[in-house]
Amino acid sequence: MIYKNNPLFPANFMWGASSAAWQVEGAVNEDGRTPAIIDLNSKTKKPFADNSVASDHYHHYLEDIALMKEAGFTSYRFSIAWPRIYPDDSFEPNQLGIDFYNHLIDALVKNGIEPIVTLYHYDMPVWVDEKYDGWYGRGIIDAFDQYARTCFKEFGDRVKYWLSINEQNMQICYGDWLGVCKNEATWFHDKWKVNHIMNLCHAKAVIACHELVLDGKIGPVPGYVPIYPSSANPEDQIAAMNAEELTEKVWNDFYTFRKYNGFIRSYWKEHHIDPDIQAGDMALIEQAKIDFFALNCYRSNVAKECSLTETEQKQQLNKTGRKGEFVYPKFPGLYQLTNNPYVETNDWDWEIDPVSLRYMLRYVWDHYGLPMMITENGYGAHEDISADGKVHDPERIRFLRNQIFQVGRAIQDGCQVIGYNPWSYTDLLSTGNGMAKRYGLVFINTTDDELRDLKRIPKDSYYWYSRLIKSNGQDWGEET
Numbered sequence: 221m222i223y224k225n226n227p228l229f230p231a232n233f234m235w236g237a238s239s240a241a242w243q244v245e246g247a248v249n250e251d252g253r254t255p256a257i258i259d260l261n262s263k264t265k266k267p268f269a270d271n272s273v274a275s276d277h278y279h280h281y282l283e284d285i286a287l288m289k290e291a292g293f294t295s296y297r298f299s300i301a302w303p304r305i306y307p308d309d310s311f312e313p314n315q316l317g318i319d320f321y322n323h324l325i326d327a328l329v330k331n332g333i334e335p336i337v338t339l340y341h342y343d344m345p346v347w348v349d350e351k352y353d354g355w356y357g358r359g360i361i362d363a364f365d366q367y368a369r370t371c372f373k374e375f376g377d378r379v380k381y382w383l384s385i386n387e388q389n390m391q392i393c394y395g396d397w398l399g400v401c402k403n404e405a406t407w408f409h410d411k412w413k414v415n416h417i418m419n420l421c422h423a424k425a426v427i428a429c430h431e432l433v434l435d436g437k438i439g440p441v442p443g444y445v446p447i448y449p450s451s452a453n454p455e456d457q458i459a460a461m462n463a464e465e466l467t468e469k470v471w472n473d474f475y476t477f478r479k480y481n482g483f484i485r486s487y488w489k490e491h492h493i494d495p496d497i498q499a500g501d502m503a504l505i506e507q508a509k510i511d512f513f514a515l516n517c518y519r520s521n522v523a524k525e526c527s528l529t530e531t532e533q534k535q536q537l538n539k540t541g542r543k544g545e546f547v548y549p550k551f552p553g554l555y556q557l558t559n560n561p562y563v564e565t566n567d568w569d570w571e572i573d574p575v576s577l578r579y580m581l582r583y584v585w586d587h588y589g590l591p592m593m594i595t596e597n598g599y600g601a602h603e604d605i606s607a608d609g610k611v612h613d614p615e616r617i618r619f620l621r622n623q624i625f626q627v628g629r630a631i632q633d634g635c636q637v638i639g640y641n642p643w644s645y646t647d648l649l650s651t652g653n654g655m656a657k658r659y660g661l662v663f664i665n666t667t668d669d670e671l672r673d674l675k676r677i678p679k680d681s682y683y684w685y686s687r688l689i690k691s692n693g694q695d696w697g698e699e700t
């Protein structure tokens with residue numbers, strides 16, 4: 221279908237898709253890899269599968285890249301598993317781990333696909349956790365710096381787009397869910413110390429990338445959930461601003477301006493929080509000038525005023541995929557979140573809001589003026605193979621069509637967007653719902669209960685997306 225005013229995408233726009241090592245690779249004990257904290261975390265998410273096999277991309281990467289090529293991908297965003305590169309505290313890099321990523325990167329480059337690489341997508345080696353107390357101890361800063369430098373030296377001749385830490389803001393906001401928080405009782409205070417240490421690791425990676433990678437570019441990957449006020453009540457607008465600060469703006473201001481903004485400094489003072497900023501920290505951070513924003517965006521939220529007389533309520537994610545289980549949080553004096561009557565939701569109560577992408581891109585461009593790429597955006601669903609042997613996913617096609625169209629609108633609005641890499645390329649493990657919540661353009665034949673043959677079956681959305689990207693965003697297909 222040709223829409224009225226079809227948006228135009230720039231000539232070198234990077235069309236691809238996304239993944240993360242722990243969710244896609246499997247082979248957790250192979251070629252010298254040692255356990256990561258997320259391996260242990262994934263075992264706590266029963267009855268869903270853990271990450272020991274996942275999509276077995278480790279053994280199928282050539283086949284996976286061949287399908288990318290066939291679809292017309294010009295980029296692929298994936299992450300490196302730290303414990304494959306540094307499996308123990310001998311600080312000797314593991315050549316077999318390096319070889320795996322060299323082969324992967326070589327195959328991408330050979331097929332004209334730009335690698336976009338995340339350094340950290342939740343797979344901290346267990347040895348780092350044990351030796352340095354994970355993100356709680358400052359020992360991780362040098363260990364991360366060494367790991368990042370090794371990646372830049374080994375892969376930087378072919379990888380020019382680097383991403384530092386995936387969804388640092390979400391790791392802090394949902395510390396328990398993502399395995400970062402070690403003590404729920406003290407997390408309110410601890411999280412800002414942990415966050416500061418993550419900021420130092422991010423800064424080290426940015427500095428090292430610019431030092432070691434010729435023409436290398438690096439950016440952060442915030443998880444972005446645009447927040448609208450629930451009404452024109454000015455107090456609801458302030459509530460939306462508070463929510464924005466405490467879930468994303470504090471981080472995005474920090475990455476761009478390389479200092480903590482006034483809102484968070486005042487919040488820390490009011491709540492007697494000491495983030496443990498030590499001498500020299502801010503001078504280091506000052507040098508870490510990012511080149512772009514990589515943005516993950518799936519949904520939007522609505523905020524309204526929350527008076528001081530309300531009782532605090534923790535957000536409870538829907539962890540089952542049965543609609544209606546999501547519990548909106550309340551933070552008395554700051555904000556509460558509520559439902560949005562204008563948008564639909566998926567089985568996990570995530571808002572389906574294509575306009576949120578245009579809103580986010582406009583917002584980030586207006587505030588920070590840096591190039592942006594979408595590194596995650598997608599539709600999670602329960603799916604299986606149909607009787608005809610194919611996988612039909614019309615809802616995902618509808619989702620992608622509407623969302624990508626809004627990316628185009630944002631480009632028309634004047635935003636500089638350089639790529640779109642939805643989540644996910646193949647089916648892979650969901651953070652908390654194993655294979656039960658599938659996002660892929662390509663189906664992986666396995667389930668949480670039964671390890672099947674892991675066959676790759678391109679879904680209807682794969683073919684739809686392929687036509688769109690081969691036409692550089694002009695062939696939108698027939699609307700169903």
Ligand code: BGP
Pocket residue numbers: 240243386387390443516596600643649650651652653657
């Ligand atoms: C993002 C993460 C991804 C991915 C995605 C979907 O926050 O960066 O790793 O998992 O969310 O989330 P979920 O798997 O919980 O549906």
